[in-house]
Amino acid sequence: MPDGAPPRPAARAAPAAPPRRAGPARTLRDAAALVRAGLVAPEAEGAIARVAERYAIAVTPAVRALIAPADPADPIARQYVPHPEELATAPWEVSDPTADGPHSPVKGVVHRYPDRALLKPLLACPVYCRFCFRREVVGPEGGLLGEAELEAALDWFARTPAVREAILTGGDPLMLSPRRLGRILARLGAMAHIEVLRIHSRVPVADPERVTAALAEVLGGAGKPLFLCVHANHAREFSPAAGAALGRLAAAGVALLGQSVLLRGVNDSVEALEALFRAMLRHRVKPYYLHQLDRAPGTARFEVPVEEGRALLRALRGRVSGLAWPTYVQETPGGGGKVPLGPAFEAPAPGGG
Structure with a gap:
């Protein structure tokens, strides 16, 4: 805890972290492995291998x-x-599609809004979503910022006092070791003008064993308010292991938010969205954003028209608690940032009906 910081209230006892897997299970990273696992038909192996030549698999x-x-x-x-x-x-x-490039003042930093900026310390993820808007740049090579590059990025934050919120994204920042991640958070947290830290991650649901007691301690002891945005798109992603990982984070004092992408064939029904948002709340995750799909190459099969998305959310109103209600957003062209999409509702007439 930084000098002068008020003591934090005693946290609930964190659930014990599971032992690291010692068996033969490994991340599947190529077409042949997917075939052996029964996830791809043998006759499709060649076609999937061609996809893997362009986009990472995990x-x-x-x-x-x-x-x-x-x-x-x-x-x-x-x-x-x-x-x-x-x-x-x-x-x-x-x-x-989000125009990261034109808004990158130094490598690893994206500054689209006056009061907040992204820090991308690496471009590796535990899994590679087939709809990812950064799919052209993420991959197992990692894009890890070197020490000099990381110092330059942190120096940019230090000399940009208008930025009050530092958002770690990537790639997935929770792929970093707790020690390295803790060092980055400590540097950002020591800057007087940085008021809020945020991390975007798939790890708690996609690779929950990475959420160790050491990682939870680093996130819970960041010294500034820290919000972890957990990316999940379907209720089944909240497995018992994911629930335990999220429990460790909540017990450490980490505020949990949920972000999802509206995806054809995944969550494009009232029932699927309701189940997803209820699953988030059961695990102390507040639904925060529901994203309209960013139009990255090769993702058209996932797109749900905006009017259909609005209709889905309109149907959810009154069916779920306001706690389960995310903001439906879309990125504007050219890196203009997110705008809310609604839906709009008619105000009740004065005096009631």
């Missing part, structure tokens, strides 16, 4: 355990198992 043991191979419409498989259609780019799709 299916962790935790995710593999959630997939029903016999179900061709399995919503977990659809998110993570590659498809030949990924090599077909629609005319409206672009390689950098």
